Amino acid sequence: MTSTQPKYPGSSDRPFYFARSEICVDSDGECIGDGVFAGEDFEAGTHIYALKRPLAGSLDTERLVDTCANCYVWTEGSSIGSRLYVKEGTKVQTCAGCKRFRYCSKSCQREAWNRGHKHECKNLRAVADRDIPKAVMAAMEILIRRKNGLIPDHAWEMLLRLDSHIEDFKANGKYGGIELMALGTSQFSFTQDTFSKDFVAEMYGRVLTNSLTIVTPSYDPLGIMIDPILAHINHSCEPNVYLVMDGAEVDIRSLRPLKKDEELFVSYVDNTNPYARRQSELKSRWFFNCKCSKCQKGATLQEDKWAIQPRDLEQKWKEVADMMIGNEDFATDPANFVGDSPDWRRVAALQGKAFAMYEDEQRVADPHQAIKEIEDGMRLCYQSKLWHIYRQPYAAFRDDLIVNMLAVQKYSIAFSQCAKRYRYILPKLYPEVAHPTRVVQTWQTAMLALFVASTEGALGMAQPGVDFPLIALMLLNEAHMLSAKSHGEN
Ligand SMILES: [Zn+2]
Ligand SMILES: [Zn+2]
Ligand SMILES: [Zn+2]
Structure with a gap:
C-alpha cells in the first residue's frame, strides 16, 4: 500500500x-x-x-583538469557531435587556493565558493598533490557544508533516510575499506569535532550506494553526484x-x-x-x-537470445571454450550463467571472456591500443557465431570502437560503424524512437555524416552511390525532431 x-x-x-x-x-x-x-x-x-x-557532485580525477567543477561543462569532449553544447573557446581556470578545482567563469567560481568551497579550499591546498577518490570528495563536501549550516534540515533528513548498507559491507568483507576511506574523509574535511567515526562511515556508504553518474547531454560520464x-x-x-x-x-x-x-x-x-x-x-x-x-x-527476452544453438558451436570454438574452462572461472561466475549442460558451460565461458575483454578495453587510455583490444573482442563475438549484432557486449564494443576511431581521426570507419549501428542495433536495443541513447547516437551519426559530407573530397572518402550530404540532412532532421522529445526543445 x-x-x-x-x-x-x-x-x-x-x-x-x-x-x-x-x-x-x-x-x-x-x-x-x-x-x-x-x-x-x-x-x-x-x-x-x-x-x-x-546536492553534491564530484568529478572523476581525469575530468578535474578539463571540466568546470560548478556547471560541469566539459571543455575537451572528444567525439564529434558531443560538443554542440559547449560554447566555442570555453576554458577552465584553476582555483588559486586549492589548485584542485577548475572553473569556466568567475560566476561559476563564486557560486561554488558560496555553496561551500570557502570552507574547504584552504584545507584542500595541503593535499593538492594527492589523488583523493571521488566518493571521498563527495562525502567531504556533504559533511563540510552541513557543518557550516549550508545543507537545510529537510534535505539532510532525506539524505539520512537513504540506506548506508553498512551491514551489507560488513557481511561482504568490504567494511575495512569503508572505515579507512571514512577516516580520510574525516581528516581531510576537518569535521571530526562534529561527526563521529561511525556516522562518517555511514555517509561514505551512502555515497557509494546511492550516487548517480554526472553526464554530459550526450551521456559521456564526468563524475558522481548524490x-x-x-x-x-x-x-x-x-x-x-x-x-x-x-x-x-x-x-x-x-x-x-x-x-x-x-x-x-x-x-x-x-x-x-x-x-x-x-x-x-x-x-x-x-x-x-x-x-x-x-x-x-x-x-x-531478446538480450538473452543466442544466434546459434550451443551444440552447433564449431569444434574449434568448443576447444577454445574448454581451454578457458580449465584456466579461468568465467563459466562458474553467476553473471555468465546460461545453462547447466557442458554445451551451455562453453557458451558461458565465451560470454565471460567477452565481457572481461570489454571491461579491460574500457580501462585503456591510448585509443590505438583500445582499438586493438576492441577488435579482438568483436572478433570473438563475430567468429564464434554465437552473438547477434545487438547482443551484449558485442554492441557495446562497437560503441567504443566508434569513440576510439573518432579519437584517431578515422572518420570514414567511424561513420560506417555508426551507420551499421543506426540501421541494425538501435531499433533492437531501444525500441522507443525517442529513447535518449538512441537519439544521442543518431545525433552522433548525423554529425559525422555532415563532417564527412563537408570533407569527403579532401579526405578522398567520396564513394559512388553514397550521397553523404543527403544522408546528413535526413539524419539531422530525424535527430532534431526526436531530441525535442528526449532532451526538450532546447
Ligand atoms: Zn562553469
Ligand atoms: Zn579552491
Ligand atoms: Zn530487473
Missing part, C-alpha cells in the same frame, strides 16, 4: 511524491524502502521535473523515466506513459545486458535481487 503522508517537508510543489515502495522488500516480503511516485498522469517524453543541481530526491528513485531494468543533464541541472523525463500513483523507475545498470549479468551487478553493487517486470521474465 502506498500513502501520501507528507513525510518529506517542502515536497508538495512537486509533481511526484514519496511513499513506501513495493519493489523494496526484505526476505520476508516486508516493504523496507521508499520510492518516488507520479503525482499525475504523464505522457511519454514529458519533462517531469528539473532539479537545479544535485542527491536525496534522485536517490529515492528505485531501479527497474524496464525503466519508465530517465535523467538528462544539462550542465548541473538534472531533468527527470518519462520514457513511456505513466499513470498517477505509478512508481517512477530509472535503470542503474545497462539494461541491454543479459538477465544473469544484470542480476549479478545489481546484487554486488546495490545489494538487492532485482524483481522488476523485466527480470520476472527471466532469461527469455
Whole structure:
C-alpha cells in the first residue's frame, strides 16, 4: 500500500511524491524502502521535473583538469557531435587556493565558493598533490557544508533516510575499506569535532550506494553526484523515466506513459545486458535481487537470445571454450550463467571472456591500443557465431570502437560503424524512437555524416552511390525532431 503522508517537508510543489515502495522488500516480503511516485498522469517524453543541481557532485580525477567543477561543462569532449553544447573557446581556470578545482567563469567560481568551497579550499591546498577518490570528495563536501549550516534540515533528513548498507559491507568483507576511506574523509574535511567515526562511515556508504553518474547531454560520464530526491528513485531494468543533464541541472523525463500513483523507475545498470549479468551487478553493487517486470521474465527476452544453438558451436570454438574452462572461472561466475549442460558451460565461458575483454578495453587510455583490444573482442563475438549484432557486449564494443576511431581521426570507419549501428542495433536495443541513447547516437551519426559530407573530397572518402550530404540532412532532421522529445526543445 502506498500513502501520501507528507513525510518529506517542502515536497508538495512537486509533481511526484514519496511513499513506501513495493519493489523494496526484505526476505520476508516486508516493504523496507521508499520510492518516488507520479503525482499525475504523464505522457511519454514529458519533462517531469528539473532539479537545479544535485546536492553534491564530484568529478572523476581525469575530468578535474578539463571540466568546470560548478556547471560541469566539459571543455575537451572528444567525439564529434558531443560538443554542440559547449560554447566555442570555453576554458577552465584553476582555483588559486586549492589548485584542485577548475572553473569556466568567475560566476561559476563564486557560486561554488558560496555553496561551500570557502570552507574547504584552504584545507584542500595541503593535499593538492594527492589523488583523493571521488566518493571521498563527495562525502567531504556533504559533511563540510552541513557543518557550516549550508545543507537545510529537510534535505539532510532525506539524505539520512537513504540506506548506508553498512551491514551489507560488513557481511561482504568490504567494511575495512569503508572505515579507512571514512577516516580520510574525516581528516581531510576537518569535521571530526562534529561527526563521529561511525556516522562518517555511514555517509561514505551512502555515497557509494546511492550516487548517480554526472553526464554530459550526450551521456559521456564526468563524475558522481548524490542527491536525496534522485536517490529515492528505485531501479527497474524496464525503466519508465530517465535523467538528462544539462550542465548541473538534472531533468527527470518519462520514457513511456505513466499513470498517477505509478512508481517512477530509472535503470542503474545497462539494461541491454543479459538477465544473469544484470542480476549479478545489481546484487554486488546495490545489494538487492532485482524483481522488476523485466527480470520476472527471466532469461527469455531478446538480450538473452543466442544466434546459434550451443551444440552447433564449431569444434574449434568448443576447444577454445574448454581451454578457458580449465584456466579461468568465467563459466562458474553467476553473471555468465546460461545453462547447466557442458554445451551451455562453453557458451558461458565465451560470454565471460567477452565481457572481461570489454571491461579491460574500457580501462585503456591510448585509443590505438583500445582499438586493438576492441577488435579482438568483436572478433570473438563475430567468429564464434554465437552473438547477434545487438547482443551484449558485442554492441557495446562497437560503441567504443566508434569513440576510439573518432579519437584517431578515422572518420570514414567511424561513420560506417555508426551507420551499421543506426540501421541494425538501435531499433533492437531501444525500441522507443525517442529513447535518449538512441537519439544521442543518431545525433552522433548525423554529425559525422555532415563532417564527412563537408570533407569527403579532401579526405578522398567520396564513394559512388553514397550521397553523404543527403544522408546528413535526413539524419539531422530525424535527430532534431526526436531530441525535442528526449532532451526538450532546447
Ligand atoms: Zn562553469
Ligand atoms: Zn579552491
Ligand atoms: Zn530487473
